[in-house]
Amino acid sequence: MPSSPTARRGFLLVTGGALLSLAGCSTFRPPVSVNGATDDTRAALPLVNALRAKHGLSSLSASQPTGRAAAEQAVRMAKADQMTHLIGLGDDFGARMKRNGVPLPAAENIASGQKSVEEAVKAWIDSPKHLENMLGSYRSVGVAMALSPSTGRPYWAMVLSA
DSSP: OOOSHHHHHHHHHHHHHHHHHHHTTOSOOOOEEETTEEEOHHHHHHHHHHHHHHTTOOOOEEOHHHHHHHHHHHHHHHHHTOOOSOOSTTOOHHHHHHHTTOOSSEEEEEEESOSSHHHHHHHHHTSHHHHHHHTSSOSEEEEEEEEOTTTOOEEEEEEEEO
8 A cells, every 4th residue: 555645645546536437337327317308218228128028029229319309309398398299380200300310210109297217118008009119110219208397297208210
């Protein structure tokens, strides 16, 4: 062990850096904020992939474009305090996907009121049209949640893409 204060400080910095590096190896990654929404893709991915595996389908991957598009939709719904795919005149799903760099074909699942990502995914599984989307010929997914500024109600969006 180094004996001088300067040597000890250097040792602690190196050791601390190594510990920080090891901390980054953890499989747990808390949700991150994306454009005012919580990115819940990493929590939803195992649930969706287990469902797909049960049906003999390939796994999906997380992608930044689908995550951005899901975050944008969750925030839009939260601000409007309304669960809907289209908000306002001239709203266009294809243009929204293109703006976020999401390859087409793409699909979107939305939900409102669920307190956790598990509850949101369960609601989508229990809905035939949403289930059909999750079992579609897609390769990537993004899931996000935003809270209504006026009511605190959670709004969820999932974007699936080729």
